[in-house]
Amino acid sequence: MTASIRDVRPDDPSDAESVVRVLRAALPFSITSAEGLSFELSCAHPAKHHRILVAEGPDGRVIGAARAGIAYDSPEPGRSYLNTYVDPAHRGLGAGRLLLRAAEEHLAAHGAVDTYAWVLDEPAHRAFAERHGYRPRRSAHFLRLDLAAVTLPEPPRDGDLPAGVELRPGSAFAADPRPLFEADAEATADEPGDVATELDDYEDWLAHVWNNPTLDKELTTVALVDGVVASFTAAQTDGATRYGSAMTGTLRAFRGRGLAKLAKTVSLHRARAAGYTEAFTGNDAGNDPMLAINEWFGYEICATETRFTKTLETL
Template sequence: MTVIVRDLRPQDPADVENFTRARHLALPHVLWTPAGVIHRTLHTDPAAHYRSLVAEEDGEVIGTAQLGLAHDSPEAGQGYLNIYVRPDRVRRGAGDLLVRTAEEHLAAHGATRLFSWVLDEPHNRAFAERHGYRAGRSAHFLRLDLRNGTLPPRRPLPPGVELRTAADFAHDPRPFFELDAETTLDEPSDVDTEFTDYEVWVEENWKHPLLDHALTTIALVDGRPAAFSAAHTDGTGRYATAMTGTARAFRGRGLAKLAKNDSLHRARAAGCTEALTGNDAGNEPMLAINKWFGYEIRATEVRHVRELS
């Protein structure tokens, strides 16, 4: 049995499908679709030096990696590599080869600090530590049963507040970009993110094939975008919250909860049967909101970091 690591072939539908399936088997708490994998591989800003890798054993894809530089961070030299091996194909050397290939690529492009999400399970954490990574912050994967669960009822909107969808901004998404950029600055993370290039944001986020414009809700206050809940869907009934946030001037008024509740109601009406989301373990306000909706924690990841000499 021989394991090799190579780049994903985005023009090969079978290769993309195998990558997607391997990712889903390893991390079922996230939406993985061939269209999403292709989009990220082909349309991530070139400054990220992004790569999608596969570990292949005798023609079978058994592991995957997504890696790049944090090009939208104000601090240079920060890279990321997220490695996942199929649970039924571990201990065959795929993870080791993926890590080595990813680290060599990132170091060659100036990375000095590497971040990696690792499932909070003993063998995964031991693997990360063995490769020189130390544990940091945690994040939870959460799930809500839309088919059998009970959503909080819709409530009357406060004076001056209206709810719109991303589709209403199709002619000019810049106001949505500005809201996303402001809220992302305050998102808990080891790596600060700044959306400063509108055209890059449009290509990477607005045009992302999973972004459901009809289910993404934006709350406006006196006509100004104030809060939003961005929705991803995969066409099979699965829905995921990509981001929920409120502009600083409008926080403390329950607008994010209004926007997310509206999006979830729209999703259920559209036939979605389960809702997924993720939260930093220290983001207690958002965790409380999701508990209010009925989300339950299904798994946890731990962010690991390694300093390169």
């Protein structure tokens, strides 16, 4: 017997919990929650055609999931993303193959030409991707920090900060987050990757980034220089024990001053004080500056994934 495929039921809390269980089993380095998953579906831009599929085993248990959609914020038309996850305890039932097929058909129906998928750098995962016509591109690392045990750098005191530098939580921008949007847009444009991203829609950013329940605005930390946003580290949490760096960036005019280290130091201290015991982040394998910063904090690579791509024109 094989698995069966359907859409996730966004109004069914138990369905969201089942998908989160699969994601945590298949990708234990990710920050995910049922609330965040429901938000992901409800706030997705219409042009994204975002879809979460689930695979059910013969007994009706959710054993796999897939996220798929159009990269609507890319300046290159026809780009899309597709990521599949199968609970390691339930492989061999065809869930991955069926999820992949259904997601590819969905993307092709909405004009996708190329799709990109993250694949764990393990022989079985890579072989699966290559069997289905995917070819490897660039790699990225997951990094983990044991917040409960690590000795963090001392947080800076106000009097120790460089002249004109101020550190604030993201919540300080609640009344007007636009400066953070502009900083995120510039940092994202410079981030290495296969699919270029342009953040040029403030309302859309508010809807799916700023209002995302996994974004912890108190742990998010912003460095200002003479009152201008210069660097930031955005923090995600699962509301339990896991903290994740969603994005750390410094505007071009302020790079080389150690501002990202200052912001991240404060954020990590706040996270530990709030009871978080594990910190995770991800870096492109070619992003040497951020890899060096994270290694300086004590992060260690815990897994590597490769982005595979496939042309969908023949579907």
